[in-house]
Amino acid sequence: MILDDFIVPGPAGLYCVYGDFYLDPKIPVKHAVISHAHGDHAISGNQDVYCTKPTSLFMLHRYKKFAASEFHIKEYGESFNLKSVKISFISAGHMAGSAQVVMEYLGVRYIYSGDYKLQTDPTSEPIQFMEADVFITETTFADPDTRHPDAETEITNLSKITSNIMLGAYALGKSQRIVRLISDHCPEKRILVHHSIMPFMKIYEQLGISLGKYEVYDRKVMKNNHSGMVYIVPPMVYRSYIKAINVVRVFASGWKHLNNNRELSLCISDHVDWNDIITAIEQVKPKEVWTNHGSGTELKAHFNEKLVVKLLN
CATH class of the missing domain: 3.40.50.10710 (Metallo-hydrolase/oxidoreductase)
Structure with a gap:
């Protein structure tokens, strides 16, 4: 059974009470599971940080000794537990070391996408897909009118x-x-x-x-x-x-x-556009989609009652 309170938003970010950890916390916490090293996802001052090796290296350069009290470096596909929640990382395709967070609890699989992209990029690991019961997707560009060029x-x-x-x-x-x-x-x-x-x-x-x-x-x-x-x-x-x-x-x-108002437009995004979000959802085959980082209202309207769409922010 999908737990509506498995991941809940709060002042410190997205919190999993069943594992006592935060996903990309906004303020320093004890247990932080970090999807990637951009500053709006990876802050300094956390105690235990769980992430990929590239993410740790970028954080160490940016924050020096304040990057974390301790890093717990995980390879893609390597599982670990925080309390009773089994966690692993799969590639998000967003940048080097970026990860989606796969969480399993009581036979239900939840995937937090972090930021991700489907476009090919030789400077990033290609995105991986895994089926899940709940897909927590970013919605930065979740607008049917948004199409990112090649x-x-x-x-x-x-x-x-x-x-x-x-x-x-x-x-x-x-x-x-x-x-x-x-x-x-x-x-x-x-x-x-x-x-x-x-x-x-x-x-x-x-x-x-x-x-x-x-x-x-x-x-x-x-x-x-x-x-x-x-x-x-x-x-x-x-x-x-x-x-x-x-x-x-x-x-x-x-x-x-x-x-706008530039001498030349260079529309290159490291996020999914509308079509790519729909493609990702088709690949993950979730029973529910929870949205984050942007507005999920267009997705909710698109799926109507064919798929449960819950807005986390």
Whole structure:
């Protein structure tokens, strides 16, 4: 029997009372099961953190000694127990080390998706599917009007620009994917990476993930070359260089408003769009869908009474 209170939202995040742990807690807790290393899912200060190796490495770089009191590193498919709840990780395809959390209790399987994507991405493990009774899915882009274009096709838009490009991208996950995409599909471009992104690049390569050819940003190089350069910067730097001259400004995102009023749109998302959410639900074959991180109202209306859809947020 599905327990309606197996996962309950609260000020600290999604809590499982039967295992006494939180999924991607919002404030420091004793037992934290972390899906991936983005800052809105992996905060500092938790005591016991259960996650994949890449997630621990990214957290250790970002938070240093405050990353966790102790990490419990788990491989995909490796099971462990917190109280009476059996837990394992399967790949979410969102970024390196990202995981869906599989939880089994009293013969019922619950899967928490974290953030996930179905698009191919050589900088991330491909998504895995497993059937479950309850699928707790992110709904960041759960709108029938949202369709994310093919990332490989989208990145070739950069080849249409001869002048230098300042490309804004999130430092972890998105930047590494963008570098690999440019290397693979716009080989004529010379890629410069902001120094704050470089440690994450090195961790990716430490994990055996090839990112292609790139170099750390050098002001003289950018100044002396007026075409063919792509300078990748994190969001804060991108916003601070609002008056940068002699460059085309581009921001890589699935959010339409971040691509508005840009000289070039680069719609590349690391989240599922509407069609991919529907595909994931078809693969998981749940009896119930619980929604998180966004609005689930469109999904609820779509399935009507054919499938139970419960909104957790």
